[in-house]
Amino acid sequence: MASIGHLAVGLAAGRAYSSDPKTMKKAMLAFSLVSFWPDFDAVGFLFGVDYADQLGHRGATHSLVVALVVGLGAYVIAERKGLPARRTALFATLVAMSHGLLDTMTFGGGLGCALLWPLSDHRFWAPLRFIPVSPIGAHIFSARGLYVMAMELVIFAPFWIYATFPRKKPTS
Numbered sequence: 001m002a003s004i005g006h007l008a009v010g011l012a013a014g015r016a017y018s019s020d021p022k023t024m025k026k027a028m029l030a031f032s033l034v035s036f037w038p039d040f041d042a043v044g045f046l047f048g049v050d051y052a053d054q055l056g057h058r059g060a061t062h063s064l065v066v067a068l069v070v071g072l073g074a075y076v077i078a079e080r081k082g083l084p085a086r087r088t089a090l091f092a093t094l095v096a097m098s099h100g101l102l103d104t105m106t107f108g109g110g111l112g113c114a115l116l117w118p119l120s121d122h123r124f125w126a127p128l129r130f131i132p133v134s135p136i137g138a139h140i141f142s143a144r145g146l147y148v149m150a151m152e153l154v155i156f157a158p159f160w161i162y163a164t165f166p167r168k169k170p171t172s
């Protein structure tokens with residue numbers, strides 16, 4: 001990707017995290033950020049970082065090892081905020097891991113993901129690749145970008161539905 005598929009994962013994770021509407025909204029926002037954060041590496045293009053570099057696009061930030069560190073960070077933050085630390089860390093780790101894994105399922109260009117960085121620089125692809133790759137940056141609003149978004153609306157339908165399905169009102 002990255003397009004709105006990562007958002008679908010973040011929103012669904014937030015919904016699963018808490019049934020309290022206020023906490024759920026915050027969790028949806030937080031896990032969406034966790035889901036998107038690996039693509040901040042695209043900023044490197046502005047500074048001449050090569051796609052294939054360790055810090056290039058789909059490099060270090062897309063690593064499962066780094067996702068574990070993100071989970072650890074979530075643990076510390078949750079503990080300070082009086083939230084269930086282990087649950088928060090587990091959710092954050094899985095959401096962060098989902099990004100790199102989903103990117104390996106894309107086709108249409110780019111490189112695979114450095115899932116094992118810093119242990120290995122190898123760029124991995126999934127055996128099954130069915131998500132069209134999204135253009136980077138402002139190009140996401142091109143015709144191709146909008147096509148990818150539409151595809152991700154369909155591919156991630158279970159996540160969208162789970163995240164937005166109306167809840168039963170508590171009966172009193």
Ligand SMILES: [Zn+2]
Binds near residue numbers: 039
């Ligand atoms: Zn990515």
